Amino acid sequence: MSEPTPPSFSTLELASPVEWYYAPPRAPHYGVNLLLLGATIFSTLLVGARLEYNFIHDLPAFPDVAGFYPTVRELFPLHWLVTAPSRLWLGIPFCATLMSILLAHEMGHYLCCRHYGVQATLPYFIPAPTLIGTLGAFIRIKSPIRSRAALFDIGIAGPIAGFSLATGTLFFALMFSKPLTAGADMPFGYPLIFGAMHWLLLHLGIAGRGAIPLDSAYVHPTALAAWVGMFATALNLLPGGQLDGGHIVYAVFPRAHRWISRLTIAGLIAASWWWSGWLVWAVLLRFSGVRHPQVPLYPGLSYGRRKLFLAAVLMLALTFMLAPLKDGGFGALLGDFLSTRR
Numbered sequence: 205m206s207e208p209t210p211p212s213f214s215t216l217e218l219a220s221p222v223e224w225y226y227a228p229p230r231a232p233h234y235g236v237n238l239l240l241l242g243a244t245i246f247s248t249l250l251v252g253a254r255l256e257y258n259f260i261h262d263l264p265a266f267p268d269v270a271g272f273y274p275t276v277r278e279l280f281p282l283h284w285l286v287t288a289p290s291r292l293w294l295g296i297p298f299c300a301t302l303m304s305i306l307l308a309h310e311m312g313h314y315l316c317c318r319h320y321g322v323q324a325t326l327p328y329f330i331p332a333p334t335l336i337g338t339l340g341a342f343i344r345i346k347s348p349i350r351s352r353a354a355l356f357d358i359g360i361a362g363p364i365a366g367f368s369l370a371t372g373t374l375f376f377a378l379m380f381s382k383p384l385t386a387g388a389d390m391p392f393g394y395p396l397i398f399g400a401m402h403w404l405l406l407h408l409g410i411a412g413r414g415a416i417p418l419d420s421a422y423v424h425p426t427a428l429a430a431w432v433g434m435f436a437t438a439l440n441l442l443p444g445g446q447l448d449g450g451h452i453v454y455a456v457f458p459r460a461h462r463w464i465s466r467l468t469i470a471g472l473i474a475a476s477w478w479w480s481g482w483l484v485w486a487v488l489l490r491f492s493g494v495r496h497p498q499v500p501l502y503p504g505l506s507y508g509r510r511k512l513f514l515a516a517v518l519m520l521a522l523t524f525m526l527a528p529l530k531d532g533g534f535g536a537l538l539g540d541f542l543s544t545r546r
Contacts, residue, residue, distance in 0.1 A: 237326050244329035244338050245299060247280070251337035252298025253291050254281050255425040260294075262385040265428070266335055280333035298425040299337075301373055303329075305433035306341045309366030309440070313343050313448075316361040320354040323347040336432050348497070352455045355499050356509050359451030360516055363437050367519050370433030374401050377427035379410070384422045391530050394418055395434050397522040438523040441516060444468035445489045446496060449520065454496045455505060456513050465494035478526040478533040 258265050285291055310327035317324035323346035330339040349355045378401055384390070402418055423431075441449040444465035454461040472486035527533060 234326065237328060240329045240331065241327075243331040244341075245303060247331040247333070247337035248299040248302055249292055249295035249337075250280065250282070250285060251335070252295030252302070252425055252429075253293070254284065254295075255298055255428065256294040257291060259422065259425055262422070264389065265422070265425075266391055279335060280337075298429050301377075301426045301429035302336065302338070302432055305366050305370050305373070305429065306338070306436070308369045309362040309433075309436065310341050310343050312361035312363075312365030313358055316358045317343075317345060320349070320351075320358065322349055322354065322358065336428075340436060349499055351503065352458070352499055352501070352505055353503070353509065355451055356455035356505060356513075359448045359455065360512065363441055363448055363516065363519055366433055366440075367437045367523065370430045370437065371397065371401070373433070374398065374427060374430035375405070377424050377430055378402060378405060380424035381416050381421040381427070383416055384420050390421075390423065392428075392431060393525045393527040393530065394431070395438070395523045395525045397434055398431070400522065434523040435525070435528055437519060438525065439485070441520040441523070442468055442472075442485070442489070443520075445492050445494055447489070449516070450496060452513065452516050454499065456510065458496075458499070458501055461496050462494050465489070469494070475526055476533060479528055480533050481529065 255265055257263075306329065307327065314324050314326065325344045325346070327341045327343050329341045331337065332339045345358075349358065374397065378398075398418060440447055441452075443449040443453045445468075450461065450465060453464050457464065469486045469489050472482045472489065476483035476486070
């Protein structure tokens, strides 16, 4: 795509979570935003209703956990809702929690853009027949960012906002956990922040049913919404390309950005040994480009922002999971293949 661009700024377009390009100002239109918002609210309500129903009745949270290849009909159970439309109200806790976390992340970016006079759209939510009813949300940045400080603040504002709300939600949601019943295995791996919150609840003496060990706990759907928020934070903070983490790295180490992006891609390929989905992200990161729109090198970042960079690293460490979903990764596939050859 070719767009008019001012001198010294490149025109690169990127996918979620933020797209960058320069375009002349236009009157805002919110029809698409509202339509996608309404559709995503419905899709997450539907998925959340099924999750809450399964939680109440001690049924597996998701269909076909063993193979983890549910059909669209199972992921998006409209047939189940039609038989009893009032069930939709069960999805309010999950929907409200997940949509609030996603909205907090995107509004962190948006409000920071407004602060620096950068043109940006309101969030676009993406409804989809997935395990969580959505593919997330993104905003589009429509004008250049003219300083490393602004780039850093816009990049980190979203993860901080989403992570903060997800952490607060998780603290309370874990209290509603209950023991797993036969066949109700949770198909997720847990990031370090889950263990940290579980430990904190135990040592504060207010855990209640949250005292159940995580590996044998059936967590409440609102905790699953917090899990999604943590996973989204980790994905966005990957230090490469034009993800939030890539913007942060460019603001702190502009000359090393390309090499750090390449190392990130190599690391994701290696991580696919534990979860095959990381290979998809490596490919997406490679094809979205390891380059970054040019931002003036001077002035540099303040000492305070460089310390905040360590907070971004800590957030990534607390939310990243080698195996977010228990699909076994390529390591398990190779093991199965070799066992069948014997």
